Amino acid sequence: MxxxxxxxxxxxxxxxxxxxxxxxxxxxxxxxxxxxxxxxxxxxxxxxxxxxxxxxxxxxxxxxxxxxxxxxxxxxxxxxxxxxxxxxxxxxxxxxxxxxxxxxxxxxxxxxxxxxxxxxxxxxxxxxxxxxxxxxxxxxxxxxxxxxxxxxxxxxxxxxxxxxxxxxxxxxxxxxxxxxxxxxxxxxxxxxxxxxxxDPPTAEVIKSAANAFLTTKISFINAMAEVCEFVGADVNTVAHAIGLDKRIGPGGMRPGIGYGGGCLPKDVAAFTHRVGELGAQHAHGLLAAVESVNAGRPLAAVELIEKAHGGPISGRVALLGAAFKAGTSDVRDSPALRLAVRLAERGAVPVIYDPEALAAARALHPEFTYADTAEQAVSGAELVVLATEWPELTADPKLPEDAAGLVRRRVLVDVRNAVEPGPWLAAGWEVWQLGRKPQRP
Ligand SMILES: NC(=O)c1ccc[n+]([C@@H]2O[C@H](COP(=O)([O-])OP(=O)(O)OC[C@H]3O[C@@H](n4cnc5c(N)ncnc54)[C@H](O)[C@@H]3O)[C@@H](O)[C@H]2O)c1
The missing domain is CATH 3.40.50.720 (NAD(P)-binding Rossmann-like Domain)
Known part of the structure; x- marks a missing residue:
């Protein structure tokens, strides 16, 4: 055709x-x-x-x-x-x-x-x-x-x-x-x-409903991460266990700094507004809660970073990741960059590395400092924050060893809950993740 x-x-x-x-x-x-x-x-x-x-x-x-x-x-x-x-x-x-x-x-x-x-x-x-x-x-x-x-x-x-x-x-x-x-x-x-x-209206609602459901799942598990922090429980285990129920399913339930990108945030915002206009009160309340949980995630991440550091940070923070998620150079509404903004507001100096999204991040936020390699970002940083779940960052067997000698304190704050802590612990790092107890070597 x-x-x-x-x-x-x-x-x-x-x-x-x-x-x-x-x-x-x-x-x-x-x-x-x-x-x-x-x-x-x-x-x-x-x-x-x-x-x-x-x-x-x-x-x-x-x-x-x-x-x-x-x-x-x-x-x-x-x-x-x-x-x-x-x-x-x-x-x-x-x-x-x-x-x-x-x-x-x-x-x-x-x-x-x-x-x-x-x-x-x-x-x-x-x-x-x-x-x-x-x-x-x-x-x-x-x-x-x-x-x-x-x-x-x-x-x-x-x-x-x-x-x-x-x-x-x-x-x-x-x-x-x-x-x-x-x-x-x-x-x-x-x-x-x-x-x-x-019919066309049903097709329109299917798309909005699909994104609403995906974001509800993300905000749900992030809200559970918050609960876990209060009671000392482990949100990764919670997500795994509830995901085994076929009615729930495991997909889209990794706790972290929330959804971002060129689609989900705007789609949910637009749908929330539209259902409000239509007078669908319960749908509006549900979606508004999903958005509210998501909006709070960068702050939750900053609080975890400051807890891991023992207070606010005035020095460099290595921020590994700028893309809104792994696999793309898209930084539109990226939670990693939202986190960078929050850290800078509180006096830290984020030094950002991303395998694919550096040019896009630089164009959007020229005010930040960027590094061409993960090691360069880590060099002289107070601690390391994993902000986008790139496999080359989360599963690089050499990074924990290589970064250990470059950072001021061996503290990894993984705000995507994507890192397997074992190799980091073995290289002498503390590993902090959202909704989990800190793990120490
Ligand atoms: N990006 C995704 O993963 C994704 C997934 C599902 C749905 N969508 C939807 O698809 C749409 C496009 O999203 P996107 O992420 O590709 O946006 P985008 O901004 O990356 O791309 C839109 C492109 O359209 C071009 N354009 C605008 N008006 C034009 C015209 N009259 N003639 C020719 N080109 C024109 C722009 O220059 C731009 O390159 C949006 O409605 C988005 O919500 C995107």
């Missing part, structure tokens, strides 16, 4: 590459000329596992190309994915959906034959109806269909999740739109992946 992907950021670019991998001819439309040039040259503008390899393969094969020209995409493709951004509005009360509305409004008059517009961006419940009005008002030909096809990919696994999703959700109203979805995802559906065909 000939498809376009409009908006080639963290979601759209890997999606475009994945569509080429599925055998489609793909054109990506990206407004930002630098990003468009990089993608065309086979260079990923951000780190995402397996993405650059796929990008090179398909820009070289000719199955994938990028343009800034929407008209080129309109005449080339029969199905158009919309993957533009939906940031939080400046007042924090819901999404700014102007990129989505703007992209559809520009695309529709350029369509001169029947086509399917497939929205993947995350939008407020009720937005699809507004987009349908834009299509109805601007379409030059009959047969321009709209499908809402929310995306559930996890950053860090964008390529894998695009090619091997848990399910595909499509909110649509016509048999023609259904046929288009079944064709574009045929290879995935042939493997038995569930296709949830529903």
């Amino acid at each position: 000939r498809v376009s992907v409009i908006g080639c950021g963290h979601l759209g670019a890997p999606h475009a590459a994945a569509m080429a991998e599925l055998g489609h001819e793909v054109i990506g439309v990206e407004l930002d000329p630098d990003k468009c040039r990089a993608l065309s040259a086979g260079t990923a503008p951000f780190y995402e596992a397996d993405f650059e390899e796929l990008l090179v393969r398909h820009t070289s094969s000719g199955r994938l190309r990028f343009t800034t020209d929407l008209a080129e995409a309109a005449s080339f493709a029969d199905l158009h994915f919309i993957a533009v951004g939906t940031p939080l509005r400046e007042d924090g009360r819901g999404y700014d959906v102007s990129q989505v509305i703007g992209a559809v409004r520009s695309l529709v008059p350029l369509l001169h034959r029947p086509a399917t517009i497939v929205g993947k961006s995350t939008v407020t419940v009720g937005t699809v109806a507004r987009i349908q009005e834009v299509i109805d008002a601007g379409a030059q030909v009959p047969g321009v269909d709209l499908v809402w096809n929310p995306e559930f990919l996890r950053e860090g696994y964008a390529v894998q999740d695009s090619l091997f999703p848990d399910r595909i959700v499509a909110g649509l109203t016509s048999p023609r739109a259904r046929a288009a979805i079944e064709e574009v995802y045929a290879q995935i559906l042939d493997r038995g992946v569930a296709l949830i065909l529903t």
Whole structure:
């Protein structure tokens, strides 16, 4: 099939590459000329596992190309994915959906034959109806269909999740739109992946509900970490034990400094606001509590760091990790950087290292000090804080030994509860984790 992907950021670019991998001819439309040039040259503008390899393969094969020209995409493709951004509005009360509305409004008059517009961006419940009005008002030909096809990919696994999703959700109203979805995802559906065909409002709610549930799970276990601290219990054991109950499940329950990134915080904030507007009081109360727990996590982490140090820190703190989670260079709403801000407010000097996100962190927070290696960050620091769960940091067998001679006190505060303490204890470190008793060598 000939498809376009409009908006080639963290979601759209890997999606475009994945569509080429599925055998489609793909054109990506990206407004930002630098990003468009990089993608065309086979260079990923951000780190995402397996993405650059796929990008090179398909820009070289000719199955994938990028343009800034929407008209080129309109005449080339029969199905158009919309993957533009939906940031939080400046007042924090819901999404700014102007990129989505703007992209559809520009695309529709350029369509001169029947086509399917497939929205993947995350939008407020009720937005699809507004987009349908834009299509109805601007379409030059009959047969321009709209499908809402929310995306559930996890950053860090964008390529894998695009090619091997848990399910595909499509909110649509016509048999023609259904046929288009079944064709574009045929290879995935042939493997038995569930296709949830529903109406557009249900598709919108499915996406919001999925993120609401994920964040509820994260805030729940973080609230349990708080309880464990009061009673001297161990939250990692609690998470493991309750996760063995099939009704609960183990996924998404690692205690830590909370959720972040370009999606979950804004999605929950927007959904909380929307359910409040709708008057769904219980949903509002639940989601507000989830957000409140999350907002408190950086402070909980700072308190743990100060406890481990024996008081506020005025010297350097090695902060290992800046990305909002491992596997990505994305620092949008990163809890690691929120923690850095808190530490700096209290007089410490965070020295930040990240294997992939240094450039993005520097651009967002030029005021901080950055190090090119973990050892450089640790050198002369009062203690070490593990802030992003990169395997090369949490499971590097050499780091505990190498860092031991560089740091002022051998104290590791792991605010992701991701480190296996054994090698650190063996190298003479104290290991502090959220919701657990400190472990000493
Ligand atoms: N990042 C994720 O993991 C993820 C997962 C699920 C859903 N989503 C949703 O997908 C959407 C995109 O998120 P993202 O993280 O990729 O955002 P992003 O900011 O990384 O990318 C959006 C891109 O769209 C481009 N753009 C904006 N208007 C355009 C236009 N008219 N034509 C062409 N390009 C245009 C921007 O330049 C930018 O590169 C959001 O609604 C987000 O909530 C993202």
